[in-house]
Amino acid sequence: MRTFIIRARKGTTRWELVRSQIGSREHFEVVTHSVINAFFFSNGFRDDVEVYIILDSSIDFPRTIKLSSSEGLSIGGFHEDAVLELVETALKNSMGLQKNETRMIAPGLHISGFGFEKLVGQLLITRPVYLLDRKGNDIRSAEIGSDPVFVLSDHLAMPKNSIKGLMRVGLKTISLGKKMLFASQCVVLLHYELDRLLA
Numbered sequence: 001m002r003t004f005i006i007r008a009r010k011g012t013t014r015w016e017l018v019r020s021q022i023g024s025r026e027h028f029e030v031v032t033h034s035v036i037n038a039f040f041f042s043n044g045f046r047d048d049v050e051v052y053i054i055l056d057s058s059i060d061f062p063r064t065i066k067l068s069s070s071e072g073l074s075i076g077g078f079h080e081d082a083v084l085e086l087v088e089t090a091l092k093n094s095m096g097l098q099k100n101e102t103r104m105i106a107p108g109l110h111i112s113g114f115g116f117e118k119l120v121g122q123l124l125i126t127r128p129v130y131l132l133d134r135k136g137n138d139i140r141s142a143e144i145g146s147d148p149v150f151v152l153s154d155h156l157a158m159p160k161n162s163i164k165g166l167m168r169v170g171l172k173t174i175s176l177g178k179k180m181l182f183a184s185q186c187v188v189l190l191h192y193e194l195d196r197l198l199a
Ligand SMILES: C[S@@+](CC[C@H](N)C(=O)[O-])C[C@H]1O[C@@H](n2cnc3c(N)ncnc32)[C@H](O)[C@@H]1O
Pocket: 131, 132, 133, 134, 135, 151, 152, 153, 154, 155, 156, 157, 158, 174, 175, 176, 177, 178, 179, 180, 181, 182, 183, 186
């Protein structure tokens, strides 16, 4: 299993506003591009991938949408609109969601009433978790454990205070070089590096 966490710092939890965040200062296209690159390759769909989208912009608490190909996720195409539809569907069907509740929306599509620290803290209990960071350990010299989880931010920097505590409980950093890349480009390179290791 390969898991990607995309933290959308300005990602809205209001379904009717999601589309307006494409091509705007919220840059929700970072999320849609990352999702497409996480699951699709030419003529194929990876069946061992999970993507968590964390939507931080909320009046009450963040929402986390989980997309999981091994649980029967269906995406209507490898275009932006198909990903937007999934996000809108999850949000529309989560009216009344309580803090910390998780709701199944469709096969491979869940939404939860929690955010970054709780999700990463939970995953760290059982899985190796890596924060993508230009200043981290080079991916080719780092040892990547099995069923890795990779954590990325959108166009905004990951807040340092949310990382500090997680580093103490095992979060590691890895780098894909000195150039600042888009999150979606990191996803492609991570697949490339892991596919090479498995080849
Ligand atoms: C567009 S960057 C974020 C830019 C933001 N202004 C900042 O200063 O962090 C999106 C995310 O991709 C990851 N990333 C970008 N370039 C990377 C690199 N060379 N190595 C590892 N991760 C990288 C980081 O997780 C980063 O937070």
